Amino acid sequence: MSVFGPVVKIHPVVLASICDSYERRNEGASRVIGTLLGTIDKHSIEVTNCFSVPHNESEDEVAVDMEFAKNMYELHKRVSPTEVIIGWYATGFDITEHSVLIHEYYSREATNPIHLTADTALQSGKMNIRAYVRLAHLSVLCLKNSEGISECQYVFYSAQMGVPGKTVGVMFTPLSVKYIYYDTERIGVDLLQRTRMTPGRTKGLTSDLSQVAGSASRVQDMLTTVLAYIEDVLSGKVTADNSVGRFLMDLVNKVPTISAEDFENMLNSNINDLLMVTYLSNLTQAQIALNEKLVLL
């Protein structure tokens, strides 16, 4: 995909909202559209929020509830005043003529709206997410397909073209799409990804040592994979790759070499700190329980 224009960075919450509004669409509607909110930078556009807008689409006309869109934007601005309208999304597979009309509307709201498409019908086996923009605008078109096999997201950049004086056509140019997370968001997404494995698509929240154990086992899995690769290389099955070798070197060097005595000291002092704190908190809890009993006598 051509790297033309700013990069579009999407937060997963936007995609999840789009999926959700697609699932809740009215009977008979083939796609949903909505507004994208975010921040614009010199080189990138960050999409952080979105909301769906009710609209009606038929063969020859399309009606978008603009009042609603304006209202919602006002409400959203109350909560996060830094977010601006940066474009709109649509689920579905292609850019239709209606899209152009809707794009017109959005170019009135924002300087360079992007059009995001997310293929929720999963027509090509993947959920492709693309962003488009008019050669002056970025439009993010979300194509969403209902079959759930894949989603295409396309971001299109649209451009004006055609013979001057006659009807002007609009060309949407694709932009590159990246997914971006906050740290905590990443952790949330990791948790959500684990729901893929369970049959009911559910996952409870664990706590305490079980989390540490889980994390450790994941590291262990990764190490096993790496070891398997090394075995292969040593036995000659796979040709050695220098860059991988360098990474391995980094990995091994990461374990600091400290004298056993120093390490013992550090370990012991840390353990002592933790034990002391545990003792204190247990003491406090016993204390308040006792106080309670005394008061209620």
Next chain:
Amino acid sequence: MAAVCGNADVFTGRVPLRNPSPSFPRVFTTQAASVRAPGPVISTEMASTAGTLDSPVKQIQIEGMVVLKIIKHYQEEGQGSEVVQGVLLGLVVEDRLEITNCFPFPQHTEDDADFDEVQYQMEMMRSLRHVNIDHLHVGWYQSTYYGSFVSRALLDSQFSYQHAIEESVVLIYDPIKTGQGSLSLKAYRLTPKLMEICKEKDFTPEGLKKANIGFEHMFEEVPIVIRNSHLINVLMWELEDKSTVADKHELLNLSSSNHLEKSLQLLMDRVDDMSQDIVKFNTYSRNLSKQQQQKHQYLQRRQQENAQRQSRGEPQLPEEDINKMFKPPQPPPRMDTLLIAGQVNNYCQNVKEFTSQNLGKLFMAEALQGHN
């Protein structure tokens, strides 16, 4: 109230926090024509049988999107240890509370004094109804700073919510703990006992003794389960495919002193508050017993005098109203103590959880080092 209940960093002079009001479900009872199963009918049924169920909510099921929204809200608007709040929307299915959407609440600003949150809420709900989002209030969420959320404001809010909607919960999101590696989202409800007390508004020691409530029985935690639809699952696969492997393994981070320090600092503050409270209670009981003694003495003297007068044949002194003479001291309200105790307990729990995790990590590090 702010001095007693909140950590001074969190509730900086804004007393009290105005929490989203639950006055909605009676307004919106029309059914939304949506692709999903009808929710509103079931909910209104549940609401009408409120009071007959012992614990109507055994489990909470949250959509993945709600989790992401809460995380995002805190991340963008919550820096600086401000508390962010929002409303949860969803429906009730049997004994499960399903949370399907949420929207954030704007922060309180000084100039926007009474900016009419009720109107904001109404508009939001109305708009969301147009796009077929479940518009039923089922609770609210709040972020917390190192676990300090047991406060008067929270109690009042949750009480009014639970009073209006039987099954409502408050979700407490701990961003700092989440940043350390694992999502920390807890759902709380008030126990029926506590609801009783709040209804009576009887916070004296006798009242609490009657209800036999301890700090451990204030809140009950409801287990949370995260559920994703198939489409979101597909999205997850796609995300994993396309995003960079940024698995930072924060969870295995060994450093602990910073977090421990802050937690212990907060714990110490609350323990100080608690000891002040205890001193107050002690003085009260001492005053009370002293007064009892005085009353006793007075009565005795009265009786003696009366006996003497009788023997002399003079009219007896009129019975005076004892209570007016010896006004009983005001018993201090015990609700605050209960809250502080609950908060202290919560801090201790968090600290213990944290230390247990760290001990595990340290032993792992030892094993790793030992092999060299």
